[in-house]
Amino acid sequence: MQRARIQSFFDPATFTVTHVVSDPATHRAAIIDSVLDYDPKSGRASHASSDAVVAHVRQAGLTVDWLLETHAHADHLSAAPYLKQQLGGRIGIGAHIRQVQGVFKAVFNAKDMNTDGTEFDHLFENGEHFRIGGLDATVMHTPGHTPACLTYVVGEDAFVGDTLFMPDYGTARCDFPGGDAATLFRSIRKVLALPPETRLHLCHDYPPEGRAPAWETTVAEQRSSNIHVHDGVTEAEFVAMRSARDRTLAMPTLILPSIQVNGRAGNLPPAEDNGVRYLKIPLDLL
Numbered sequence: 085m086q087r088a089r090i091q092s093f094f095d096p097a098t099f100t101v102t103h104v105v106s107d108p109a110t111h112r113a114a115i116i117d118s119v120l121d122y123d124p125k126s127g128r129a130s131h132a133s134s135d136a137v138v139a140h141v142r143q144a145g146l147t148v149d150w151l152l153e154t155h156a157h158a159d160h161l162s163a164a165p166y167l168k169q170q171l172g173g174r175i176g177i178g179a180h181i182r183q184v185q186g187v188f189k190a191v192f193n194a195k196d197m198n199t200d201g202t203e204f205d206h207l208f209e210n211g212e213h214f215r216i217g218g219l220d221a222t223v224m225h226t227p228g229h230t231p232a233c234l235t236y237v238v239g240e241d242a243f244v245g246d247t248l249f250m251p252d253y254g255t256a257r258c259d260f261p262g263g264d265a266a267t268l269f270r271s272i273r274k275v276l277a278l279p280p281e282t283r284l285h286l287c288h289d290y291p292p293e294g295r296a297p298a299w300e301t302t303v304a305e306q307r308s309s310n311i312h313v314h315d316g317v318t319e320a321e322f323v324a325m326r327s328a329r330d331r332t333l334a335m336p337t338l339i340l341p342s343i344q345v346n347g348r349a350g351n352l353p354p355a356e357d358n359g360v361r362y363l364k365i366p367l368d369l370l
């Protein structure tokens with residue numbers, strides 16, 4: 085199988101990486117984890133980040149088959165519906181999103197929100213195969229950060245979402261609803277059982293002072309030097325470290341806007357009878 089061509093876009097406002105994965109032979113493509121720009125001060129959404137992706141796709145002559153989410157993000161809004169309108173493609177996410185939607189629907193008392201995943205075009209099961217042109221892609225369910233997290237494996241490239249970060253940053257928090265540190269540890273071991281040369285593409289990077297943002301590592305690199313989960317770290321050690329660290333973390337700035345939009349597959353809430361859409365802020369719930 086030919087290698088996927090990958091073009092990645094880093095959004096400095098949310099530290100998110102969007103990946104455009106394409107088959108060089110057929111020019112069919114998937115866009116993984118897109119970003120809708122959102123200014124919480126004015127409540128205004130805009131499209132500069134996703135327009136850069138649209139421009140790349142058009143310039144490269146790609147046909148988009150898939151708009152994939154690794155999970156329902158809590159730190160940025162998805163631009164999948166906007167990209168679908170601009171470029172086509174089907175919005176896909178893990179089947180466990182139903183469980184996540186159930187939690188979000190209750191939190192926001194969102195009567196319009198379904199809990200059966202029907203806002204999405206496709207719900208992926210663990211082990212499912214799908215095509216990006218001539219490339220074969222496989223879905224790994226890698227819960228822990230959230231219950232619905234997926235890793236998409238495309239040949240020797242794996243898109244791990246928030247399962248792992250760069251070796252010097254470690255791993256993602258597990259204290260969101262349905263998150264669990266022991267579950268994340270087991271998911272990470274599953275990812276790190278892929279061949280050592282497998283390239284891991286991340287959804288975020290939070291570079292320390294002096295290092296440029298980076299979003300690609302390998303299984304071998306993670307196993308030798310990830311500060312949280314290098315080979316030899318036990319599940320108990322990881323859970324103790326992760327739980328202690330999570331107790332110190334503030335909620336992400338955009339968590340409330342993000343989860344009520346991303347739970348609707350990136351669609352904004354329906355307009356009220358005055359024609360205006362509103363995001364809700366639940367008090368004393370998080």
Ligand SMILES: [Fe+2]
Nearest residue numbers: 156157158246
């Ligand atoms: Fe996340």
